[in-house]
Amino acid sequence: MTGLAAASLAVSIAVAGAGVPAQAAETRRAPATATAQVFAVDWVSLGIAVAGYLFSGGGGGGGLQAAIAEIKAAIEQSKTEIIAQIDAIAAAEVEACLEAHTIEFLNIDFMDEYTLRAWAQNATSCATQASAFAGAVQSPQAVDKIGFVIGPIFAIVLAARAQAGFINGTDLVLQSQIRAYEAVVTKLTPTDCQLIVTSEGSAFYEKWWRCTAYNGDVGRSSPCFGRNCLPNRAMAETQATLNTSRPVANGALPRLRAALP
Structure with missing residues (x-):
């Protein structure tokens, strides 16, 4: 798993043109400028890299910190676009917590131990709430909007938990992300x-x-x-669904399932 983590540290910045297979979800052409920046980062690989260190018992030292730093850099680069996607979610409670944790993640280096642990737990609760929202809501528009931000928010959660020293429960976090993406795939499949x-x-x-x-x-x-x-x-x-979050979910699911111990 350490090898996987190390190989996943690089952020994929290229945004491809039309004709790229759906499996290359994070590098396909996005439907709008805001989503283009979000898709320019391979959030799933970044999250899996951190999860790999947590599954190995939290070791990794500088390697783990490098993985967390990659996520922080990606959030800093894309935060405006991520928040633009979050603002389109038609569920005030989910929208509020996702936006707050996206902003506060950039300040984790300045949190004391107590604040960091409490915040990491709150971020985890927010991500699982977003996953439950994806599973419960019936509107494809709402599902699509939440699908655009599943990758960033779960990368934030895994990095926050690693920084706080929370090793246990990493598999449950990934399983929640898997359920969210499964809902996106199912509910955005054209009928x-x-x-x-x-x-x-x-x-x-x-x-x-x-x-x-x-x-x-x-x-x-x-x-x-x-x-x-x-x-x-x-x-x-x-x-038909190339300009939705369904291809992202389809590309993420096999990698997330393979990352589970």
Whole structure:
């Protein structure tokens, strides 16, 4: 795990253009300037790097502090854009705690031990509250907004807990993040999908899926040919949701699951 942590310390700054697979979620083209900066950082890898040190018993010394410093630098670089995303969340209590902890994280070096531990616990509660919100809310717009900030807030929580010396419960933090991303994937999967079939006579068939995401974006699968062929619906779903937080969640989930002990 230490090797994984060390390999994950670098912040991915490039923002890719169109056509990048959904799995490269943090480096794809974002739908707006505010989300572009948030997606420019690989929050999941940064959080997993810190979690690796915690799973190993909190050791790591300078390596752990370097990992925390990477997260602080990323938050400093992106805080305005993160807060812009948080401000769009239509749940006042969740919005307030997420914004407060994003701001206060930059001051953890100035907190005394008691304040730091209390704040780390409060930040953990806020993140799990955000995860529960993603699971409970039905509006895809609301789910999408919370999906944009799951990565930063859980990276903050893991760094805060590491700084406070909280080793136990790291697996539960990651599991909460996993549940949040699972909700994002499920609730942003398009339900408005049509199987398009064209034929010429009885010998030629062309089929493809056409899906429309909640925001009106349309995705289309590659066509297949033949009476019994099966086009790939997931491809149309993925293309339709490229400008949502669903690709980020899809890319994060396998890495988070693999990071659990």
